[in-house]
Amino acid sequence: MPSSRKRSIRFALVAAACGMWLVACGGSGSDSSAQAVEAVDACSLLSDAEVHAVAPDVGSGHPGSVQIPGASVCQWDDSKHLPALTLQVTAADPADVKKGLEDAFANMGYDVISVPGLGDEAAVAVQRPDPGHGIESGVAVLAVRVGKRELALSPMRLNITTIDSTDFEHLKQAAAQAVARLRAK
Numbered sequence: 001m002p003s004s005r006k007r008s009i010r011f012a013l014v015a016a017a018c019g020m021w022l023v024a025c026g027g028s029g030s031d032s033s034a035q036a037v038e039a040v041d042a043c044s045l046l047s048d049a050e051v052h053a054v055a056p057d058v059g060s061g062h063p064g065s066v067q068i069p070g071a072s073v074c075q076w077d078d079s080k081h082l083p084a085l086t087l088q089v090t091a092a093d094p095a096d097v098k099k100g101l102e103d104a105f106a107n108m109g110y111d112v113i114s115v116p117g118l119g120d121e122a123a124v125a126v127q128r129p130d131p132g133h134g135i136e137s138g139v140a141v142l143a144v145r146v147g148k149r150e151l152a153l154s155p156m157r158l159n160i161t162t163i164d165s166t167d168f169e170h171l172k173q174a175a176a177q178a179v180a181r182l183r184a185k
Contacts, residue, residue: 088154127139
């Protein structure tokens with residue numbers, strides 16, 4: 001199977017899973033939590049220069065093309081105008097971040113791993129490879145709870161294959177920058 005086809009399949013799976021996860025998280029907060037989240041502009045949490053450290057070939061950040069109730073979404077598109085990286089801010093899941101990701105991703109072929117030292121708590125969902133179906137390993141979402149809010153960075157077209165890579169360290173650094181700005185709001 002061609003590499004572009006594998007990435008398209010992975011992109012579709014990640015987008016669907018992230019959408020389900022965001023709806024689940026966004027629906028779990030109270031009305032006041034949802035209003036507080038809507039007041040946060042996800043695009044204000046990362047500069048384009050900070051994003052370019054993770055994804056040098058993306059354009060400027062702009063509000064997400066998919067509007068999710070109770071969520072603020074920013075996306076950075078690749079040269080084909082497809083979302084390459086998204087940042088979402090929602091009300092925090094009342095369960096812990098790892099459990100929330102496990103509920104959304106574990107039964108779909110993802111490993112969910114805690115990420116220490118980021119926000120109040122953090123976890124990452126990583127797609128398990130399935131060569132028989134043309135699916136490669138890759139980070140789907142890095143979620144971080146910050147008080148009553150949660151942010152999620154989804155590197156949909158960046159090909160971050162493991163949490164032991166330099167690319168994942170860049171993603172964590174971007175998340176830490178977004179966390180610091182979110183705490184200040």
